Amino acid sequence: MDTEESSPEENVKEKESEVKESAKRIHDVLFEDFSWEKENSGLVGFRNLGDTCYMNSTLQCLVHCPPLVGLFCSSEFDVDRPGKAPLVHDFSKLLRNVWQGNRRVLAPQDILRDVMKLNDVFLGYQQQDAQELLLCILGNLDDMTQRVLPLPPTKKDLKILAKFEEQERKEQEGKDQEMESLVIGATVTIVTEVNEKGRYGVKLNKVGKCISLRAQNLVPEDVENCKEDEDMEEEENKKKEKPKKLSRPPPRKAFRSPITDIFSGCLRNETECLECGHVSKVLNNFQDLSLPIPGSEMVDRTVEERKATPPPRQGLFGSLLTAVGLTNSQTTLDICLHSFCTSEELIDSEKYHCEKCKRKVNAKKVMSIALLPDVLVLHIKRFNYHAGFWGGSKKTTLVDFEATMDMRSYLHPDFVDHDQNENSEFELYGLVRHNGSLSGGHYVAYCRRPDDAEKWYCFDDRSVYDIPLSKVLQKEAYLLFYCRRTKSDSIRQQVWNVLDKNLNDCNYKDSPDDILISSYFFRKLKHYCHIGPLDNHRLLCPHGKILPVDDKRFVENSVRIPLKSWKALEHKFKSPEKGEIPIIKCIDKDRPKFDCIQCQSQQDYQSVSRYMSDKYKTENFYCIPSGWAEKWREFADPFPTPRVKPPGEIDNSILIDSEGNLLQDSDAYIPVNEYVWKYLIGVHGGGPEVLVPKRKREAQRRKESSEHEAENEEESGGT
Secondary structure, three states, X not given: OHHXXXXXXXXXXXXXXXXXXXXXXXXXXXXXXXXXXXXXXXXXXXOOOOOOHHXXXXXXXXXXXXXXXXXXXXXXXXXOOOOOOHHHHHHXXXXXXXXXXXXXXXXOHHHHHHHXXXXXXXXXXXOOOHHHHHHHHHHHHHHHHOEEEEOOOOHHXXXXXXXXXXXXXXXXXXXXXXXXXXXXXXXXXXXXXXXXXXXXXXXEEEXXXXXXEEEEEOOHHHHHHHHHXXXXXXXXXXXXXXXXXXXXXXXXXXXXXXHHHHHOEEEEEEEEEOOOOOEEEEEEEEOOEEEEOOOHHHHHHHHHHHOOOOOOOOOHHHHHXXXXXXXXXXXXXXXXXXXXXXXXXXXXXXXXXXXXXXXXXXXXXXXXXXXOOOEEEEEEEOEEEOOOOOOEEEOOOEEEOOOEEEOHHHEOHHHOOOHHHOOOEEXXXXXXXXXXXXXXXXXXXXXXXXXXXXXXXXXXXXEEXXXXXXXXXXXXXXXXXEEEOOOOHHHHHHHHHHHHHHHHHOOOOOOOOOEEEXXXXXXXXXXXXXXXXXXXXXXXXXXXXXXXXXXXXXXXXXXXXXXXXXXXXXXXXXXXXXXXXXXXXXXXXXXXXXXXXXXXXXXXXXXXXXXXXXXXXOOOEEEEEHHHHHHHHHHOOOOOOOOOOOXXXXXXXXXXXXXXXXXXXXXXEEEEEHHHHHHHHHHHOEEOOOXXXXXXXXXXHHHHHHXXXXXXXXXXXXX
């Protein structure tokens, strides 16, 4: 008896320890350092699969990116569907093998295969551009990991919505007035049909709100008069100008992903019309900045306009050596960045179409940085592609760059004090170098270990060796990777202090008021410089709805915290312009299915397709109404549209009589096996349970076996 009585208490303790387990997970995420115990962790070379050094060097800079290492090496970040997002799955696998595996050389053929499917440019094993590959990989990782974040309507949308509702109200009032304004005794003649002699019609009499029809012989003159009246009414209706009908503004959405949080910045593009003075201001996102190497004229203009420090000028002897090709010309990264932000005149063939003038005019364009990313990728534009025998050329100008850089001087004045630009100091952690010419060359990567800023290594395909930072700064850079310095140690400690205090107040006991929050937010606190607003987008499906609590993505990415802690975090990190934060209470764990109809449609299609395979054969078959099955077939789709409608509950009462016996009409239902029945009834509900008669069950099994044999014969015949 003692043993039987103690088991419920143990179950209660296990249940009460859920918030404590979440607290331990949060503490590990915030304060545990990544395991660097393995001697060769991160020092892994990549095998050249032909001329794929461009891919190897780019991947080395990505797998050494500190935020990506902390994110993809965690057990909480996993692919939703490996088959649907193969590049995300293969990249995550490669990164974990680099930092947690035992091999010194890896062959990234899976990454190459995925990239070939994404872009035909990378088909084959020829040399390609490293920057194009970088954008291809980041773009696909962004698309496959993004979630929808609902945004509040703008002031303009609210005005349109108010007018739309007012318009609907007036239309309804107009319809009601028309019904009430029927005059007693008013008679309207409507010709519905005229025979060959033109003598028959119908008269519609309206008496109050009562409408009566009576047949009446009409003479041809009445028919003509009716037609003339109708034509006059149509002309009068055309003369009346109807107001333009408004439509409801669509809901605003933002798309968030870890790649967006790490690599995405924002540019401010201002174009001024030189005739009317109108200025167009546009914000554009970027994942890398392509910086041209300025010529002497552009350098002079940049120095004059932006007060930039000019690069050191070569003497006469140095100029002669550069002219004969013995040395390369030099400039600085600072001049390249200032040149990128210098104004540009749009004239001749590059004229700008002014929104105010409604024609093409001369204009002045200025590009500047509005919002800084956590990882800044700078692309030095060395290759010029043009028609001709050689197809292009390469600039070998040496661009001097530093290991640290402050980006504040390149920011737009209106965004200098923005929260996302609070810390503008960056540190170099990776570099891609191109040796040789455009027709033939070789890519090499140089990367810093995330745990030691002084240790730099050269990654030349499968060869890996250490190199001092002073030599890295002398290389001819093609891609530069800068990571923003993190200053979130104090914020992490403050957040943990609040959580720990609230947990102690509740004695680490669960409460029905507890909130589930995405653990990704706490990873941002540790690895990102710009934390951003509090959000649960990692607990949402790709369509912006909350995932089921038993979904793997929900289980691995959610932690439980007290309501008081949630309110404290919401007060500190909530940004009103980002919209409402989805609050997921622990009592919502009883949700049995998707909140998202589109996800449920995909889930139905995949689950029923799986349960109908030979692996899930059962002895009993169950009845489902044919009408409901038709609705379900329209609902279940691997690629559903937002307008898809669920079939509703299963109603088997139409298949049985008052005594519960199955009706004889076999066309009224379809048989399904036990797995399909349990899945459909569990998701869509309804009932009652109706078994297929034994004879029909045997016939159904014979039909399935014959179909299976026919398929095998076709396959054997085809081979």
